[in-house]
Amino acid sequence: MTDSWSNSAHNASHEFGIDLHLDRKGPGLRTGLIEALREAVRTGRLTPGTRLPPSRSLAADLGIARNTVADAYAELVAEGWLVAKQGSGTRVAQRAEPRKTSPAGPPANLARSRATYSMLTGTPNLAEFPRKQWLTAARRAVTAAPHEAFGIGDALGRMELRTVLADYLARARGVYAAPERVVICSGFRHGLTLMAQVLRARQVRAVSVESYGLDIYRDLLTSTGLRVPPLYVDEHGTRTEDLAGMRGVGAVLMTPAHQFPTGIALRPDRRAVAVDWARSTGGLILEDDYDGEFRYDRQPVGALQGLDPERVVYLGTSSKSLAPGLRLAWMVLPEDLVPEIAAAKGHADWMSSSLEQLTLAEFIASGSYDRHVRAMRLRYRRRRDQLVAALARTAPSVHVTGMAAGLHALLELPRGTERSVVQAAARRGLAVEGMSAFRYETADSGWRLPEQDALVVNYASPSDSAWAGALDALCAVMP
Numbered sequence: 001m002t003d004s005w006s007n008s009a010h011n012a013s014h015e016f017g018i019d020l021h022l023d024r025k026g027p028g029l030r031t032g033l034i035e036a037l038r039e040a041v042r043t044g045r046l047t048p049g050t051r052l053p054p055s056r057s058l059a060a061d062l063g064i065a066r067n068t069v070a071d072a073y074a075e076l077v078a079e080g081w082l083v084a085k086q087g088s089g090t091r092v093a094q095r096a097e098p099r100k101t102s103p104a105g106p107p108a109n110l111a112r113s114r115a116t117y118s119m120l121t122g123t124p125n126l127a128e129f130p131r132k133q134w135l136t137a138a139r140r141a142v143t144a145a146p147h148e149a150f151g152i153g154d155a156l157g158r159m160e161l162r163t164v165l166a167d168y169l170a171r172a173r174g175v176y177a178a179p180e181r182v183v184i185c186s187g188f189r190h191g192l193t194l195m196a197q198v199l200r201a202r203q204v205r206a207v208s209v210e211s212y213g214l215d216i217y218r219d220l221l222t223s224t225g226l227r228v229p230p231l232y233v234d235e236h237g238t239r240t241e242d243l244a245g246m247r248g249v250g251a252v253l254m255t256p257a258h259q260f261p262t263g264i265a266l267r268p269d270r271r272a273v274a275v276d277w278a279r280s281t282g283g284l285i286l287e288d289d290y291d292g293e294f295r296y297d298r299q300p301v302g303a304l305q306g307l308d309p310e311r312v313v314y315l316g317t318s319s320k321s322l323a324p325g326l327r328l329a330w331m332v333l334p335e336d337l338v339p340e341i342a343a344a345k346g347h348a349d350w351m352s353s354s355l356e357q358l359t360l361a362e363f364i365a366s367g368s369y370d371r372h373v374r375a376m377r378l379r380y381r382r383r384r385d386q387l388v389a390a391l392a393r394t395a396p397s398v399h400v401t402g403m404a405a406g407l408h409a410l411l412e413l414p415r416g417t418e419r420s421v422v423q424a425a426a427r428r429g430l431a432v433e434g435m436s437a438f439r440y441e442t443a444d445s446g447w448r449l450p451e452q453d454a455l456v457v458n459y460a461s462p463s464d465s466a467w468a469g470a471l472d473a474l475c476a477v478m479p
């Protein structure tokens with residue numbers, strides 16, 4: 001007989017607060033319960049560390065004697081499926097292996113997370129998320145929100161947030177930003193997707209991208225049918241002067257304030273050349289300002305958008321300044337693009353959560369965003385200084401390049417060593433990327449990128465407790 005047990009319909013376990021669904025197996029109550037729990041652990045439905053309901057409440061829920069549950073738990077503890085600890089109840093044992101669902105092994109991101117330390121790019125220090133201040137802002141925002149905020153809102157975003165962001169971006173990044181031009185989206189990636197759709201609808205065939213950058217963004221553009229010819233990056237930033245010779249390019253995606261990943265600020269004359277190209281051809285510059293808040297040596301490089309708000313689409317994100325998990329980003333658009341983006345946005349993924357938007361608006365308006373960014377700037381700067389000092393001590397031939405900004409640094413390596421250094425780091429439990437992971441060179445380009453062996457090191461993301469270990473592992477594998 002197979003039957004289903006579920007304690008969710010009863011309230012006895014509310015003191016504990018987990019719903020447990022068990023497929024009852026076997027003849028007796030005790031045997032049936034043991035088999036059902038074993039099966040749930042074996043298949044991974046109950047994951048390692050999961051706390052089981054106290055025997056009293058599970059017994060009440062299932063309508064069986066408490067001793068039956070206690071006996072079943074004891075049996076499974078003896079078999080190693082569960083562990084019981086005084087004061088913290090009974091949990092699924094850590095070494096209980098869930099059944100493999102895919103013979104191909106874990107997806108890449110899970111494999112990555114096996115490393116003890118990670119200096120992979122893309123994440124700020126998640127341990128530093130300002131939980132308390134965020135909660136304060138959320139409490140205030142939800143308390144003050146009008147009823148209408150709980151309904152489906154404007155696809156362009158909450159006006160409260162667009163207004164606060166317009167002020168902030170003008171003040172901190174030199175962006176020309178009237179609130180009506182600010183559009184909230186779910187990450188830079190979402191903003192770029194919308195832009196790609198609008199460009200395709202405008203019959204644009206190609207968007208030039210930097211010859212070093214993230215392949216996910218190139219793939220995103222090509223998946224909408226756009227060609228992505230490379231624009232080369234040299235020691236002064238992206239060679240915007242080459243745009244003039246490129247056929248059919250309707251837009252260019254760039255990271256002018258801090259080229260990703262080389263860490264170069266676009267030289268002023270090249271900024272001007274990019275804007276001139278856009279004006280004379282009717283092209284657009286898509287400015288990815290992913291970490292503009294973090295500059296350590298002098299004043300931040302202002303946004304390119306300020307030079308011509310009608311030709312530059314500014315894209316900012318909270319992914320580096322707060323957390324990528326928020327999925328909150330913003331675009332500041334040329335006026336004529338607003339209706340087209342609004343139309344593209346309305347089709348799918350209509351809007352980011354109003355409550356999160358209102359919380360971010362409150363977080364910025366109350367000064368918490370500035371305080372957080374300033375505090376993180378100090379911490380990241382200290383990290384960068386420690387990285388530079390540790391390398392100077394242990395690997396003086398390795399140069400740290402890229403400006404003192406952002407969350408990552410480039411470590412130049414001797415020719416031909418990048419691959420073996422990345423592999424040696426992996427063997428020491430440190431996940432880190434080589435420069436070649438970001439290189440984009442198409443066969444038909446006719447312009448060869450100089451070979452550059454380097455590591456792209458995210459010094460911001462390790463938690464404080466992991467930092468010393470990560471730094472040691474990094475220094476140990478330097479040539």
Ligand SMILES: Cc1ncc(COP(=O)(O)O)c(C=O)c1O
Pocket residue numbers: 121122123186187188189190214255260288290317318319324329
């Ligand atoms: C170059 C670059 N642009 C943009 C982003 C932000 O992406 P999103 O806002 O989709 O998290 C990142 C984050 O890793 C980045 O590295």
